[in-house]
Amino acid sequence: MSAIENTLEAELPEVETAECVAFVSDNQTHGVIASVASQFFDSPMVRDGGTQQALEYLADNAPPKVLIVDIGDASAPLTAMLSLTAAFSEDTRLIGIGTINDINLYREMVGAGITDYLVKPVTEKALAAALCRTEEPVSDPAGEQNPTKKANRIAVVGSRGGVGASSIAVNLAWVLSQERKLSTALIDLDLEFGTVALSLDLEPTRGLREALESPARIDSLFIESATARLSEKLAIMATEETLAQEIAFNPDAIDVLLEAVGRASDQIIIDMPRSAFAVRQRVFEAASKIVLVTELSLPGLRDSMRLLTGIEEVSVGKPVTVVANRTGGAQQAMQPRDFQKALGHKIDFVIPEDRKSFIEAANNGKPLVSSNQRSAATKALRKVAEKLVDGQSGDEQGAKKKKSWRFGKKG
DSSP states (O other): OOHHHHHHHHSSSOOOOOOEEEEEEHHHHHHHHHHHHHHHHSSSSEEOHHHHHHHHHHHHHHHEEEEEETTTTSSSHHHHHHHHHHOOOSEEEEEESSSOOOHHHHHHHHHOOOEEEEESOOOHHHHHHHHHHHTTTOOOOGGGGGOOOOOOEEEESSTTTTTHHHHHHHHHIIIIIIIIIOOOEEEEOTTTTOOOOHHHOOOSSSHHHHHOOOOOOOHHHHHHHTEEESSSSSEEEEEOOOOSOOOOOOTTHHHHHHHHHHHOSSSSEEESSSSSSOOOOOOHOOOSEEEEOOOSSSHHHHHHHHHHHHHHHSSSSSOEEEEEETSTTTTOOOOOHHHHHHHSOOOEEEEEOOOHHHHHHHHHOOOHHHHHSSSHHHHHHHHHHHHHHHOOHHHHHGGGSOOOOOOOOOO
């Protein structure tokens, strides 16, 4: 090496390298990052600052493996993050931290290649989940031409309260998971009066309300903590919220929740509340198939007609399966032929009344199809499940999941 080259090398500033570098503007976030990052990296660097300080760092140093930047004071958060992505190669993973809780902003950032966006106050759990995602492979644009098949989303709604829609949802989830061996998630969206957990003898889970109010917080760790596993193939999300506070649903959260759950489930059964209009509409839009459960009565006919009209308005051509429940019992006031003629839609399946078996199953915390496998109602429920999955089996679908996260523990 010549004297001139030696001199030039001596004059070049030493390039600082680090696996994880963070620039934050408040003490609380500083402490969370310092604590969590030290569990993932040997010597993480946490400095005061924001976008400008991060850009200055990148100008003088090699890009880190993970860069965390506080953009809470940025007037245009997405623009601020994009200015950072232009300063390093695709090997660096970028996590933004801000104050705007907006699902559209989150989607725009993820769509622009930013690994994650967390809303203050940042929790250790949320940050740990974001750092775990930095280990996942970067999406291959070429691979987007053949995306992973979306989970089959089956929404179950009752024409009226008490027609047995939740019971149908529970039994369908059991057949798909235990008999068809399909990875299935059952979500009870009636956060105050839902009966899924009760009918399966499970402790209600926690976190579902938080997810539906703040969808930006939904991640793999949230799904794990908000889920109870009934079996290897069946996971339950069901909560029991206080009646003292109004639940502020964010309709956009439905899409984020179903997308997150679908990463590990072939089938998603959604037990829908009838009263939450915005949630009901978004579920109808997001569902692959809809099951309308009704009783053969005049009120059941009226409300079934209204629901079918509502479904058609938001999801033209969406397949709707009409199930007449508890037929032949005291609640039946109309004949199936007269009912479907007035409804203008075929009754696809008839579930015969079997009050004794249903009560016995409920008291034992078991689905009917599990506790009385030979009953006429069980046979009818299996036929409903068969139609909804179009003959799919666990062996046929199991190969589609290359990676999955672990559901929470039972209870």
